[in-house]
Amino acid sequence: MRVHVPDEAAVRRVEDAATRTGDADVLSETDVRVLAAALELDAVLVTDDYAMQNVADALDLAVEGVSKEGITERRDWNFQCQGCGREFDEDRERCPVCGSDLARKNPN
Numbered sequence: 367m368r369v370h371v372p373d374e375a376a377v378r379r380v381e382d383a384a385t386r387t388g389d390a391d392v393l394s395e396t397d398v399r400v401l402a403a404a405l406e407l408d409a410v411l412v413t414d415d416y417a418m419q420n421v422a423d424a425l426d427l428a429v430e431g432v433s434k435e436g437i438t439e440r441r442d443w444n445f446q447c448q449g450c451g452r453e454f455d456e457d458r459e460r461c462p463v464c465g466s467d468l469a470r471k472n473p474n
């Protein structure tokens with residue numbers, strides 16, 4: 367696989383957009399690099415990652431979801447309660463234990 371190293375300006379645009387959308391905390395360094403590369407190459411971003419989709423949207427990047435295409439492999443996100451710290455496999459409005467908000471958590 368060819369690795370495209372995005373330039374600093376593209377990375378900064380992605381980070382700015384992520385800050386605006388509130389996704390900066392959940393994007394990994396790799397996510398930012400992938401977004402920056404897509405931005406530079408004017409590529410269609412293929413991801414089911416909501417944070418990446420949000421940021422791509424803020425940058426006017428074209429996004430395609432993976433699962434819609436019938437591909438089953440997808441990134442496994444966990445959600446963690448901001449109050450009690452319990453982790454869940456699926457997103458919920460609120461923690462069923464303490465009622466606090468859940469946040470996405472990258473298991474890597």
Ligand SMILES: [Zn+2]
Nearest residue numbers: 447450461464
């Ligand atoms: Zn909780």
